[in-house]
Amino acid sequence: MPERNLEGAYNLLVNCGQACAGERLLLCYEQESLDFYDRAIVEDVCACAQEIGLEVMPYELDFDPVIDTVPAQLEAAIAAADLTVFLARLADQMRFGRFKSDQRTVLSYALNSASLASPFGTVHYKASLALKQVIDTAVFGASEVVVSCKAGTYFKGKISASPDGGDVNLRRFPMLVNTPAPASGFAGRIALPGFLVGTGSKYYHPFGVTFDAPLFAVFEGNTLLGFEGQKSDEDKANQHLDMVAGRFEIDRNFVHSWHLGIHPKCYFDGVAVDQFESWSGSAFGNPRLLHVHTCGAYAPGEVCWNVVDPTLVADGVTIWEDGVLLPERVPGGREVLAEYDDLRRAFLAPDRRIGL
Numbered sequence: 001m002p003e004r005n006l007e008g009a010y011n012l013l014v015n016c017g018q019a020c021a022g023e024r025l026l027l028c029y030e031q032e033s034l035d036f037y038d039r040a041i042v043e044d045v046c047a048c049a050q051e052i053g054l055e056v057m058p059y060e061l062d063f064d065p066v067i068d069t070v071p072a073q074l075e076a077a078i079a080a081a082d083l084t085v086f087l088a089r090l091a092d093q094m095r096f097g098r099f100k101s102d103q104r105t106v107l108s109y110a111l112n113s114a115s116l117a118s119p120f121g122t123v124h125y126k127a128s129l130a131l132k133q134v135i136d137t138a139v140f141g142a143s144e145v146v147v148s149c150k151a152g153t154y155f156k157g158k159i160s161a162s163p164d165g166g167d168v169n170l171r172r173f174p175m176l177v178n179t180p181a182p183a184s185g186f187a188g189r190i191a192l193p194g195f196l197v198g199t200g201s202k203y204y205h206p207f208g209v210t211f212d213a214p215l216f217a218v219f220e221g222n223t224l225l226g227f228e229g230q231k232s233d234e235d236k237a238n239q240h241l242d243m244v245a246g247r248f249e250i251d252r253n254f255v256h257s258w259h260l261g262i263h264p265k266c267y268f269d270g271v272a273v274d275q276f277e278s279w280s281g282s283a284f285g286n287p288r289l290l291h292v293h294t295c296g297a298y299a300p301g302e303v304c305w306n307v308v309d310p311t312l313v314a315d316g317v318t319i320w321e322d323g324v325l326l327p328e329r330v331p332g333g334r335e336v337l338a339e340y341d342d343l344r345r346a347f348l349a350p351d352r353r354i355g356l
Contacts, residue, residue, distance in 0.1 A: 008110065008121025009048035016125040016173045017083045017106045021053030026081035028059045028074070030088045036278060037087045040113035045085060057081060061088045065203035066248075070094055078103055089281065091170060092200055105170045111282055119265040119346055120174065127340030128175035131262055134332035135178045135319070136163035142314035145181070147188075147290065150322065152216060153307045155188025176266060176285025180257035180299060183292070187220040189228070190292060190305045193356060195273060196240055199293060199300040200281045204247060208276035209240040217294075217305050224253040224294065241295055244303055250296040257299055258292040260310060261285040262325060264343075264350035272355035279355050280304065286354050288323035308356060324350070 013019040027046060032039045042058075049056045059077055067090060078084045084105040086092075091107040110116040139145060140163050146156040163179040192215045197208035215229035215237060227234045245252030266285035270278065284291045290310040295303035309323030319329055327333035327347060337344040 004044055004047055004113075005117040006044060006048040006051065008116035008118070009044045010052075011122055011125055012045065012085065012106060012108060012110075012116070012173050013048055013052060013054070013083070016171055017085065017104055019049070019052055019054055019083050023054055023082035024057060024080070025049050025054040026057050026059055026077055026084040028061050028084060028086045028088050028090070030061055030063055034063055036089060036111065036281070037108075038112040041108070041110065041116050042087055044113050044116060045087065045108075054083075061090055063089065067093050078105065089200065092281065093202070106173050107170060108173050109176055109282055109285065110173070111278065115267075115282075118267075119342070120263065120267060120351075123174065123263070123265060123342045123346050124340050125173060125175065127336065127343035128263055130336045130340070131327060131333070131343065132175050132178055133163075134327075134330050134336060135262060137332070138317075138319065138330045139178060139181065139312070139314050144315060145186075146313045147307070148311050149191055149290075149307050149309055151191035151193075151214065151308065153189065153191040153290075153310065155186050155190070155219070157186030160185050174263055174266075174285070176261060176263050177259040177291070178262055180259040180293065182257050183219065183255040184221050186258075188218075190217040190219070190307055192217060193272075193306050193308045195276075196237060196303055196305070197272075197276050197280050198244075199302055199304045200277070201296075201300050201302055202248065203277065204244060204302075206240075207280075208273070209236055210273055211236065219255045222255050222297075224255055241303060244295055248296070248302060250302065252295055254294065254297040254301065256293040256297065256301050258290060260290045260312065260320060260325075261287045263287070264325065264346045267351040267353040268355035269353055270355055275355075283354050286352075287320060287325035287350065288352065288354050308354070323352075 029042045086107045195210045211233040213230040215233045218225045241252040263285040268283035272279040290307035292305040293300040312320040
């Protein structure tokens with residue numbers, strides 16, 4: 001049996017979770033039969049934790065597709081631990097305003113052992129966190145941001161908010177995206193990549209809907225004005241939003257915010273339309289994808305729009321170009337690359353696999 005590569009697990013537990021010998025780790029994981037996280041990643045994190053000297057408390061979670069509150073038993077288990085790691089979707093479902101904990105908690109976007117052991121999981125956590133911070137400063141501080149893509153996306157505006165400063169208690173591992181920019185200051189249109197898909201806040205059926213021809217979503221501020229494309233596709237998109245909004249009693253036309261992937265080694269090696277739930281829960285960290293939260297007046301909403309290979313220009317400086325993030329063009333970016341050589345090397349050979 002080959003020796004386990006635990007470098008990614010160490011990055012998760014120590015560099016991100018600040019684990020120390022003697023601490024209690026609550027390791028939360030989904031049932032293997034759900035086919036979202038594999039069991040090998042649970043074993044890797046457990047093995048690494050034991051090597052570090054942590055007391056591991058395994059906790060298998062039930063999956064609730066529309067959960068709204070953290071179960072009391074789980075809250076008590078988290079409170080009794082020094083560090084909690086989620087290899088489970090529940091933390092992502094609870095992340096936007098509904099997850100309250102004073103303890104250190106980590107949510108893993110690496111879904112399997114191979115991903116955790118790859119450069120996606122091993123690039124130092126603090127490197128991607130530092131990169132996020134300099135990108136946030138450049139994008140949020142710009143007087144005008146213009147986003148486009150070769151498929152026809154074009155929207156522009158100004159961000160009238162401050163970045164959130166990063167995760168505090170519930171930490172995302174790896175750090176995959178810049179701080180979401182409020183849509184309120186922007187207007188334009190989004191070239192959809194052939195489908196609409198859920199955000200992972202709630203799970204419903206069908207989780208995604210596909211189109212036969214190019215389709216655009218036109219918006220102004222926080223409002224979807226409509227879809228433009230083949231009539232049958234327009235109808236299918238509207239029917240899908242009606243279904244989702246009706247089920248959860250939310251504003252179908254609300255456009256909340258948008259962000260881009262910042263991790264050059266984020267990848268999806270399947271086919272998006274065959275694995276919509278896994279794709280939506282992991283691929284968005286690749287710089288080839290821009291992700292818009294819609295359908296619901298809250299983050300992340302219940303339906304996301306995605307732009308493939310975006311170009312982003314902030315005050316005349318092109319930071320993303322056709323899906324390639326250029327950190328050396330961001331003030332402070334060169335310093336981040338100089339400090340974290342693994343991140344610098346990752347940008348020399350970015351992973352382009354996004355399942356499309």
